[in-house]
Amino acid sequence: MTKYRILLGKAGLDGHDRGARYVAHILRDAGFEVIYTGIRRTPEQIVEAALQEDADALGLSLLSGAHMVIFKKVLDLLEERGARDILVFGGGTIPPADVDALKKMGVKAVFTPGTPAAVIVAELKRLLSEKGKR
Amino acid sequence: MKDLLQAARKGDKRALARLVTLLEDDPSLAPALLEGEGEWPFPGLVLGVTGPPGVGKSTFVSALVGKSRRKDPAGKVAVLAVDPTSPYTGGALLGDRVRMMEHSGDEGVFIRSFANRGLLGGLAPGIRAVLRLLGATGWDLVLLETVGVGQSEVDAASVADLTAVLLAPGQGDGIQMLKAGLLEAADLFVVHKADLPGAERVASEIEAALDLSEPGPRGRPPVLLVSSARGRGLEEFLEALDRRRAELKGPIEERRRRAAREDARRLVLDRASARLARALEGEEGLLEDLLEGRAGLDEAVLRILRNALDRGGKEEGERT
Numbered sequence: 001m002t003k004y005r006i007l008l009g010k011a012g013l014d015g016h017d018r019g020a021r022y023v024a025h026i027l028r029d030a031g032f033e034v035i036y037t038g039i040r041r042t043p044e045q046i047v048e049a050a051l052q053e054d055a056d057a058l059g060l061s062l063l064s065g066a067h068m069v070i071f072k073k074v075l076d077l078l079e080e081r082g083a084r085d086i087l088v089f090g091g092g093t094i095p096p097a098d099v100d101a102l103k104k105m106g107v108k109a110v111f112t113p114g115t116p117a118a119v120i121v122a123e124l125k126r127l128l129s130e131k132g133k134r
Numbered sequence: 135m136k137d138l139l140q141a142a143r144k145g146d147k148r149a150l151a152r153l154v155t156l157l158e159d160d161p162s163l164a165p166a167l168l169e170g171e172g173e174w175p176f177p178g179l180v181l182g183v184t185g186p187p188g189v190g191k192s193t194f195v196s197a198l199v200g201k202s203r204r205k206d207p208a209g210k211v212a213v214l215a216v217d218p219t220s221p222y223t224g225g226a227l228l229g230d231r232v233r234m235m236e237h238s239g240d241e242g243v244f245i246r247s248f249a250n251r252g253l254l255g256g257l258a259p260g261i262r263a264v265l266r267l268l269g270a271t272g273w274d275l276v277l278l279e280t281v282g283v284g285q286s287e288v289d290a291a292s293v294a295d296l297t298a299v300l301l302a303p304g305q306g307d308g309i310q311m312l313k314a315g316l317l318e319a320a321d322l323f324v325v326h327k328a329d330l331p332g333a334e335r336v337a338s339e340i341e342a343a344l345d346l347s348e349p350g351p352r353g354r355p356p357v358l359l360v361s362s363a364r365g366r367g368l369e370e371f372l373e374a375l376d377r378r379r380a381e382l383k384g385p386i387e388e389r390r391r392r393a394a395r396e397d398a399r400r401l402v403l404d405r406a407s408a409r410l411a412r413a414l415e416g417e418e419g420l421l422e423d424l425l426e427g428r429a430g431l432d433e434a435v436l437r438i439l440r441n442a443l444d445r446g447g448k449e450e451g452e453r454t
Contacts, residue, residue: 033226035229037231045239052245082148
């Protein structure tokens, strides 16, 4: 039996994790194994945790406005560790123009406030099955 | 798989993490992976940490990792933390790591969360195989944090060398801990959150319960007061752990031998049941005869078993 493992994290000083916790719950209820890492982490901590947990996907929640910097940092760290195969997605208050820029950077999906749970689950299932289990 | 093992031994944690996933999904891969690695590689010491939910197991484990790394910087520490899988959805929310993030930059620490995937007894599938993997890749101390059920954690004691049982003030009266073998499973008792009022009383309740019970072959467990939040009592805990480890050298070796036998037994049963399941799929006709009364049950069962063994033998031959 193979289960997809998804690691969720919040980087930087923003401590509002209601969104991240909500996503953790809906993903659990959709049958994923969700590893939650808490608030105020560094990108280094989150990437290290994703490697040790052998996560299939890494989700970052950002409400602070620092998304362009932090996603870049996380993608760079994954590249450095030879782990760009881990699917990166995000959520939070991210303006539409930045969503496009993030997707160009390599973030596979961005879920802004108001996205229905079913959409998040369906999209992640689609992306993960496209990527396949290693 | 052998390449991953080589990399994991050199300290590549992603390689190690991959191997853990493989063993978690299919523990029967262990013999092939660990072939030629000595009989049954074990980590230096496996300490089970168990106790009711909310008693602070993850916080205690994290504090212990820090203390142990400071005391012995050469000793590598791994944490395996098990949380429950939802029986309704099959999903799991693994949150033990939240309390352990401070160690993520430490080369000598590896932390992995497990969902129990419906397994009762406080462990997760593959844990036995993963312990041997950690033995083969040179981990000195493994902290095995069980699901916080508190009343059915006896399985953890069968794979750990030593077991610490955590209790805390405000968690119900002393009778709770007398239930279902928790008292017998403990090699050490920890009264956690010892900075809170009532900790001394919990300690004396445990002592009173121990006074009433016959000391088993493993002797009377010490009761230690620890506050991870204040960093108090951890040094004393590690000292007590060393003492218990020395006192129980013989029983620990015996337990490891038993664990190895149990591993072997399970591997045989797992493979046999997989082979039988495959064989049954090919016997639809016979099962139909059986239901229609054209064949006797005993005869049909024997025939299926015989076919499975013959065919399974051939399959195994093809695989190698």
